[in-house]
Amino acid sequence: MFKRKLTISDYLLIVVNLIPLYGVWFEGWDAKPIFIVYCMETVIIGIINVIKMACITLLVRKKDGWENGGATSMQSGWFFIFFFVIHYGFFVFVQTQIFFGVAGLKQSGDLIMNYANIPALLGDHGKLMLLIFIAYYSVQSFFEFFKDGAYKKISLSRQMFEPYIRIFVQQFVVIVGSFCLTFGAGKIFILVFVLVKIFFELFVNYNRLLALAEKKQQMREERKAKA
Template sequence: MWKAILMPTKSTSILWANALFLLLLLAFNLAAPLTIVFAYFLETIIIGIIHLVKLWLVSKYGQKSTDPNNQLSGIPLMLFFTVHYGMFVAIQSIFAFSLFQGSVPGLKDGFDILYNYKFILGYEGMQLILASIILNNVIYFFTNFWQNEKYREYSPDRIFMKPYLRIFIQQFVVILAFFFFIIFNSGMIAAVLLIFFRLFLDLVLFSIKKDSRMLEILTKKISKSPDQYAEVSKQLQEYSE
């Protein structure tokens, strides 16, 4: 099973290419190691913006909400998500900046969010890395959500919280990279480990996309009866959002 997930294929080539691109930037000193760490941190915002597009698509073409107390859709739902997700990003930004403050010269107090974002955006190689991460996320959105018309299968209330699981895992990996940075006193080791951790996570999530062989295998293993197959398959797909 792991061989099927980790083996490079045409479908996962963009994930491998992105990881290789970041490693080459590090190898040729075209980006500072901490730029990688902070770029993955900034990816939280990119994921949120793409999720706004998903909410719009699901509101327009997807299923109707089955919860009578949760009928928000379209622009009102997108505005609510922006506030909700924005508060989440602000809190995790304060935490992350406070965590790195004593180890990264130039960072201010964790509550000085706007200054700190402006500061990390000026890191060497940040524009290249962000462009790579944006491209990676857009392609993933296209292949995993748009191309297979997955938006027709969701209702707005069901997809609303989906990016949070991925974000929690991602922030855990970034914090883990920080501890590697402290333990080894090397931004390079932290950045390389972060790249490989993220590649592994992305490959696992990509492997359970709609109509994939891995999704079928996992669904059969987890389902206790044929009646559960459809629901288990849907839940596994949601983890890839």
């Protein structure tokens, strides 16, 4: 469940997350744009996951097993991608709406305009951090994905659910942080948030948790088949 050894990617993760912490505490950066970046991190990881699933579909297998009510059927990789985009997209929409509402960042009742205003809300520091996050997650994710042919081994269903555990933890903490922003405690909370985020990213082995969940599901299905 827990990682025992840190990698170069883990040390880079520490640096990437300490940059906004340093900026808010010692350079006078506004905490709100930084929290928006962390909120947008969900979108970055989702887009990367779609690209990974497309690579599996195009390079490895066009179809994979889809579990539905205990029955397994073969579905196109594009079906997995479509389902992920709809399901994950709804999740992102709900999370961002809660964050924007609690943090007081909704500027109108028009949903499209609220999202269109994100670049202006980010400001220079927020845009810088967003670019850093995009670069880090792109390099880190695709290096691990293609290293040792990992993309050839993972199933589409496993890849589809890979981001959820990590993002659930992250977005829960971001939403809690939005409450702190309304009380002017963003500087304090970003310290707590970054430390909590680094802890979960470094010491919780999400891939192992997902593998254990997948194994338990397979065992339940085998027991049902024998019954």
